[in-house]
Amino acid sequence: MAEFSGPFDGSPISTQLQWSRMARRWGLDGVHAQDPTSTALKVTGSGVNTVAVAAGHASVNGFYYYLDATKNLTVPANSGGAARVDLAILRADMTAKKVTAEYKTGGTTAPTLTQIENGVWEIPLAQCTVAAGASVVTAANVLDKRYLTDRGVIPSIGGARPPAAKNQLLIEDGQLYVGDGAAWRWLATAGVQEATYTPVWTAGATTINWGSGATNIGHYQAVGKRVDLTIQLTPTGNPPKYDDPIQVALPPGLPATGSHRSLFNWNFTSSNGEGSAVGVAFVAASDGLNKVGRLRYGVSSGNSSSAIPNSFSLFTNHPFDIRSGDVLTIDGSYWTA
Template identity: 50%
Template structure:
């Protein structure tokens, strides 16, 4: 046994099998279209003994076929069948016949399988599934289900300042950002790379006043996955802040999209004998997209209070406030 390499000057491509083995990796098998709502190679029926294949082209096992259509393909009768039969219209690559041709392939109560044997030179891809009623020799207009595959396009790379026109179904990579084209614009999908936590220092305020809980008292961390920001904030005061007349709020590490009021869980624990409290924190889009605008905790009587520096407990040295959750970024 030995390795064979091609194409080189001393060993060019010599056979169809060598070409197919090479070219079949250049692209996916399927119909040449960016959008399967198109009519490229689409199969239709009108209640006659033939189905029609629209104009179009396709790539199968490294080779291309074109149909200047419409092309009429005979239906195989189910005149002796006791029940409806599910068939396939396929494109068949056949190396021995030097062709890619449409084939009407009969099944049974389920559609037939596809042949995919590049080694023997026969590869099929589906165009449509057709149902032939028991005793019938025709396919009704509503008895065709589209089964086409789209070839698609290789992943494109670019930069935001020189972005190419959008193609439907095209993936675009810019740095670590991944986008999907819809034919009009580019829709953000995700950011690849490190999703570890990043530290930040939350800024606390009450109305127009900045609140100081002491050096190193307020800590935060976040991680971004796609357009979702996961967030944790903890405050353990090292000094007693002044009483406030406005509810407490705290800055976010990234601007919120603000479609709805994003919610976070809150746990408040006094180290000064005032108990344990649980509640929620909220981003109010109408107030600010850069901070959590309200922290609300549940009282023992079932009521809910906004949190101030001195309500519902006198939040002071060694007390612990924890906020955690996630929100959608702009």
């Protein structure tokens, strides 16, 4: 067993392999570019026996590479009877102690990249197809294969963001943004990972007991101030009649906003011969913002066009006697306070 750490005084980075292993932790292999439209180290074919590699920067196996002007790579003639698929590559060579842009010939398929940690390490720039009997690569026969790499997510102080570099990620107070070259566009917000809780059901001040072993689960996920919620109830008992409508608690620590009513769909299916129903549930500020305060179902005074529609609240015993085997589901999304 051997341990290594560094660099320290008296324990420097003394070999290129040590450097490569350390530097690879700073960033991935690839051309330094923030956008696929960047021409950094992009390969083009012009219909002659060379392809051109544009100027740019890259990292290869932990080593830095910089090309300050266009470099032409010679395309060997294809003497075979079928099209040949080649690669333009960057090659880090531990023996030669350098990184260079090279042209690597293949066959009916592209050549395999050599990637030996303490030897030769190659990454692709472009795939080039050479027609049978030819030694030229046209622009149409060059396929961009560059790995792109750049800075990771950058932190930001509110009111002091840097310019919005294209495709750059920025995080600020739990908010993730992506730059489009002109502005930072919101992408995501820190929230609550998928989680469950045991909903508390009440009728007024009384807690409803749905029976030992009842299925009673709330399944939720929060992204920023938006919460997705599903509550599933299957009783194993028959609670008594209560004079107050059924209410159920929202996930702990995620009360609904009081600026408007949050709405949910609910569905009831009886396994006791009492049919089924659907309705709308809502959070009412008067009942408290930490619970679904009403489960309402539609009714009417008649079936004529002049009949006045209305809605009633769901009780433990009305319009159904909710008991063992029945299923009540509440589903929807709401904004938190």
